[in-house]
Amino acid sequence: MPPQLPWLETEDLFPAPATAWGPDDPAPGLLAAGGSLDVLRLRAAYAQGTFPWYGPGQPILWWAPDPRMVLPVSEFRLHRSLRKTLQAFRTQDHCEIRLDHAFKEVITACATKEREGQAGTWIVPEMVEAYTRLHAAGYAHSVETWIHGELVGGLYCVALGRAVFGESMFAHATDASKIALSALVALCRHHGVSMIDCQQNTGHLAFLGGREIARTEFLAHVERARNEPPLTWAFDPVYWNALLPTLAPKA
Known part of the structure; x- marks a missing residue:
């Protein structure tokens, strides 16, 4: 069973990239969901090597894959x-x-x-x-x-x-x-x-x-x-x- 995916509220900090789902989990590299796409949030994400990637109808999903x-x-x-x-x-x-x-x-x-x-x-x-x-x-x-x-x-x-x-x-x-x-x-x-x-x-x-x-x-x-x-x-x-x-x- 995969670990629980953190859900971000607007002001929450990102989890550490090392906590992203691993190769045996359903979506390797998935770090968190939720939050927002405002400038400060995106800048903070990229500053720790994290990026958003999701499709229509999905919540915002944040990724920090390994390897990169x-x-x-x-x-x-x-x-x-x-x-x-x-x-x-x-x-x-x-x-x-x-x-x-x-x-x-x-x-x-x-x-x-x-x-x-x-x-x-x-x-x-x-x-x-x-x-x-x-x-x-x-x-x-x-x-x-x-x-x-x-x-x-x-x-x-x-x-x-x-x-x-x-x-x-x-x-x-x-x-x-x-x-x-x-x-x-x-x-x-x-x-x-x-x-x-x-x-x-x-x-x-x-x-x-x-x-x-x-x-x-x-x-x-x-x-x-x-x-x-x-x-x-x-x-x-x-x-x-x-x-x-x-x-x-x-x-």
Whole structure:
């Protein structure tokens, strides 16, 4: 029988991540339910490596999985096809990366994208509104792929200091989400961010260099990184040189 799941009232503190359900329980990594999605609550959750994830009709569910999927930015796999895509994108005037230009549009597109083998979305309307408030408070950010003045792909993430937590991506054009992720990796390399949280293991992330680490290791990283000076959320095209060092800058 699984341990009783803590129910959070509005002012309750989160349980320690180590108390999350284990591999033999029905939902490994599940930490608590209830509470709210206000800015202070979300900031406190991410500060201890916890995130909300739930579906329509469910209460707010909080997770702290072990192991944790992360993307070490030094291990990002720039496969040949993606390298060619980035080289072309980097050198064309009608292609650009924008940060925090259209956050609401990005998270809405992530919420409405079709997911293979999954009905519906975990980015329910309450989550969209909550992360939009978190963005307004300076803790949630979007990385956007623009072509010919149109938003064609992107991702959104949470950042506390230099602790970066990836959330979701979308693409309306081939490789548009991979371009945005590559830009985030380039930004992180420039600012000395060592890893991007990916929350849960997927084959797509593993293909790009993501891997699992122990929760204790992840939490130690968050503890250090969240207290470092925050990133400057602006993208300079020179950042591409962190991924494509042999590519001449665009004039």
